[in-house]
Amino acid sequence: MPAQQAFESIGNGIVFANWPIMWIVVNAMFVYNTAVHSGIFDYFRRWILAYTPPDTRIILLIIGYSFGALLEGVAGFGTPGAICSSLMVSVGFDPLDALTYTLIFDTTPVAFGALGIPVTTLATITGLPVMKLSAMMGRQLPLLSLLLPTYALIFFAGFRAGFLECWPAGLVAGLSFAVIQAIFANLVGPELPDLIAGIVSLISIIIFVQFWKPKYRPEFEAHMVVAKAAVDDVENDIDRISNHSSNRSEKQHIEHSSKVESPDSIVPAEGVAQPDHSSVAENDVAHDSIASAKKNGRHLEVEKLTIRETLLAWSPWTLIVVVVIIWTFAKVPSYGRTPVHWPHLHQEVYLTLYGKRYDAIWTFEPLATGTAILVSAIPFCGLVLWNGSHPRVFWHALKQTVTQLFLPVLTVSFIMAFAYLYNYSGIAYTIGLTLSSVGKAFPFLSAWLGWFACFLSGSDTSANSLFGNLQVVAAREIGLSAILMASTNSSGAICSKMISPQNLTTGVSTIGLQGQEGRVLRRTILHSIFMVCIVGAMACVQQYGIPGIIPP
Structure with a gap:
């Protein structure tokens, strides 16, 4: 192969890698990091804790499977492994378990990850029709998507505690994801299957566990992990929240247990910084103190989110989903499209x-499609400022x-x-x-x-x-x-x-x-x-x- 053609092919590959592939990932990670630094991601974390039973088997499905699939659909490229494993550690999972099951779950959504980039790349490389490739994968992967939650539960909790006691939750999470994944992959294209299926699965399992809960087992009770360095701040926050909540009409108490760990034994979760903080240590302290954990108590007290906080908690994902759906069905990417020989x-x-x-x-x-995420970031940044965060x-x-x-x-x-x-x-x-x-x-x-x-x-x-x-x-x-x-x-x-x-x-x-x-x-x-x-x-x-x- 002539040297000039070799270098030109290398250059072509590098340009394609950055646009459109990494363009999607960069914008998605910017939205996520903005949510973390502004405290909005902590609203989302608290919302999940407030509306789920304190059972690690259920949290495994909600965070590891459904929310992980949503993150894979938005950003891909290992994002769920980093974010979901940290979230799971923060509610008491053994770090090794958290990472293992996050990696196992981050499989069936991968083919349509980062708004379908693997499929569109395959179509570009092979010259095959992108819709046919999407449809074919939509006739292979849903079977695995259906079985994966229950499969993971069996290995996590055993046959009796994982399958016999939790199969309804595994079925709801897997079936809701698999059906939507198959429909969108076959009828719409590769951009939306993970995004929509992840949202539907997440909402379905959260609604389901409001009416059904597995048999209580103390070994699977969820524990909030709080560093000793943060205990004083935590207790101050408890007093502040108690005084503040006296003027509210309702406050929800859920039974996520509080567990105080020494600094040496704790693995820092990915926390939330106040607007003027950037260090990891500050993030972790702020993250844990917002949870209002008690130092020696058995129960973790989580204040019920207001409607405003709930809307903010869901705003990054909702905005991305809405904008990408409009972007896809309106065929916005075709405008300004320029083929370069x-x-x-x-x-x-x-x-x-x-x-x-x-x-x-x-x-x-x-x-x-990456530009769609950037567009969704504009109103989200407006919400961040409206919430009182510093620019x-x-x-x-x-x-x-x-x-x-x-x-x-x-x-x-x-x-x-x-x-x-x-x-x-x-x-x-x-x-x-x-x-x-x-x-x-x-x-x-x-x-x-x-x-x-x-x-x-x-x-x-x-x-x-x-x-x-x-x-x-x-x-x-x-x-x-x-x-x-x-x-x-x-x-x-x-x-x-x-x-x-x-x-x-x-x-x-x-x-x-x-x-x-x-x-x-x-x-x-x-x-x-x-x-x-x-x-x-x-x-x-x-x-x-x-x-x-x-x-x-």
């Missing part, structure tokens, strides 16, 4: 396998976003650069042609190829970029469905996110388990292998048993 690369590579030239077109969309919270949020995403942006850029070089140099086609010798067993192997690619790269998007064309070439040589094999690459890739070194390192560093990646890996690898075998078997059944399920 990449110089010295577009149709400079000849594909002998297909007898045609290889297009190299980067589509610049100033109103891409400096936006600066703190921006600085934290840059710090958090600097390395991920570099990583994704390099991976996409390699993927584009890998494709335009013909390596993907050569390997795909070689793997076609596997023959009829290829659908099962297809899932493992995606699994391996995601294990190496850490993301479904990167896995689709690396092996998407390989899957299509092998499928066409064998006479299989290219749509099914490309989709199975993505569906298989989601199964190795939980064991990817990149995600393990990020997860353990978030909740203070540095150096314990091996312990997490030992707890997730068998689940990963089991799930990819299910995906591979499903692909075989769909290809040979029910081929009518594949979009024509």
Whole structure:
């Protein structure tokens, strides 16, 4: 391959990595960090605590599965692992359990994560129709989405406490998510399945547990974790809230237990800073003190949120959902869309396998889906100011976003650069042609190829970029469905996110388990292998048993 074409393909990959892929992630993380620094995210945390039973089995579903899926739908790229595991630790989960189950749950939503970027990337790389790929994944993943909550409960709490006592909650969380995921993936496209399904699942399970609760077991009682350094502030807050609440008509007491830990034994949760604070220590103290925990008491007292606080708690997610829905159905991204024929690369590579030239077109969309999140941030920032926060919270949020995403942006850029070089140099086609010798067993192997690619790269998007064309070439040589094999690459890739070194390192560093990646890996690898075998078997059944399920 001529050096000029090699460097042009690298440049094409880097540009695509930053726009539209990381453009979505940057804006989503800015909204989240603004919510954290302004205290609005703490409203959301308190709202969940106030309307859920103090049972870690239920909280596991609400935060780990439903809320994690919502975050994956908005930002993707490991965001749920960082945020949800910290939230779970803050309500008494063992840090190792919190990270393990967050990683296990962060699988079926991944294929449609970051507003469908893995699917749109796969379509860009392979040239296959994005709606057909979305529909095919929407006919594979909902089965796993349905079973995953109950599956995780069994391993978390055992067969009796997890399945026999909690299967209704697992069914509600899984069924509500799976149905919406299937409908939107097949009828709307890849942008909304996770976003809408996550919201519906979250609301469904919260409403359900208002009328049904599992049998009480003390070993699964949720505990709020409060550092000793914060106890004095906490007690002051209790007095302040008690005096303030005397003028209110109602106050709710829920039975989340309070548990005081020493500073050495506590793992700091991702806290909420006051507008003029930015350090992690200050965040943790503020986060815990707002919860109004008692130092020696058995019960945690959480003040019922006002209507205003409830609206603020849900405002970031509601605004994003509303704007993205309007953006998608109004086809806003098509306005200003400009195809750029990449110089010295577009149709400079000849594909002998297909007898045609290889297009190299980067589509610049100033109103891409990431811009929709930026637009939703404008009214949200207005609400933050209306709530009394200082404008400096936006600066703190921006600085934290840059710090958090600097390395991920570099990583994704390099991976996409390699993927584009890998494709335009013909390596993907050569390997795909070689793997076609596997023959009829290829659908099962297809899932493992995606699994391996995601294990190496850490993301479904990167896995689709690396092996998407390989899957299509092998499928066409064998006479299989290219749509099914490309989709199975993505569906298989989601199964190795939980064991990817990149995600393990990020997860353990978030909740203070540095150096314990091996312990997490030992707890997730068998689940990963089991799930990819299910995906591979499903692909075989769909290809040979029910081929009518594949979009024509």
